[in-house]
């Protein structure tokens with residue numbers, strides 16, 4: 001096996017987080033150092049319980065789950081339960097997972113993993129509000145330069161918003177955290193709705209995952225079927241975007257996405273446009289372009305990867 005990418009996944013499972021975790025748990029491309037959880041779709045107690053449940057289903061008891069921030073830096077916690085179900089995993093009833101919650105706050109787990117390893121060798125996928133990463137950067141400013149790729153699911157440009165007309169949920173939930181991360185030296189690649197809306201769970205794609213008849217495949221298919229039901233009821237579309245898979249798929253297979261360099265800024269003042277991501281591609285205007293924005297996705301390639309890794 002080629003040298004594996006050391007990876008931490010920070011998430012708020014969440015039905016699409018669950019599919020992303022199943023992909024990561026099954027991908028030999030990664031050396032999974034930890035899963036850290038944050039309050040987001042559902043409160044921290046539930047996202048942490050859900051991460052432990054998913055870890056058990058995937059048979060990855062070797063990966064520690066650390067609980068992180070239970071609320072945004074400044075704003076009141078706001079969930080997205082209507083898209084994930086009361087317990088956060090769609091149709092799945094909670095069960096008492098055997099693997100424990102690891103000692104140590106998620107923020108310290110991120111700092112320690114990055115500072116103990118070679119500079120640039122640890123990547124971070126952020127699949128929920130960016131609170132844990134922002135707190136880690138406050139506590140250990142040296143970490144920004146030492147971190148490898150920071151692949152984030154968040155933001156929107158051409159697609160408009162999903163929690164409000166102007167903003168995507170993860171950035172809207174904690175805009176101050178997103179702002180601090182994007183002003184830092186972190187090497188951020190952002191997978192906003194412009195890219196994730198191209199990666200949709202159609203009936204055929206869900207059926208291919210269900211046909212695997214593995215615990216991981218059954219779980220991922222059930223999560224996507226829940227999203228399909230909600231998407232039809234709330235949004236009126238047929239195939240739900242599997243947002244959180246995108247950063248993880250890109251870390252495994254960069255060829256599956258098209259990126260553009262840019263500078264991403266976040267609205268933190270206005271209530272109307274709170275969490276809006278202003279994505280500037282013009283160097284003459286932005287002076288330097290420190291970020292990357294995903295503009296294209298090979299959806300068939302992403303689902304082939306999911307199906308291969310959940311086999």
Ligand code: RIB
Nearest residue numbers: 014017127168169170243
């Ligand atoms: O806007 C999509 C994002 O919000 C995803 O991370 C989903 O899990 C929700 O947290």
Ligand code: CA
Nearest residue numbers: 014017127128
């Ligand atoms: Ca999420």
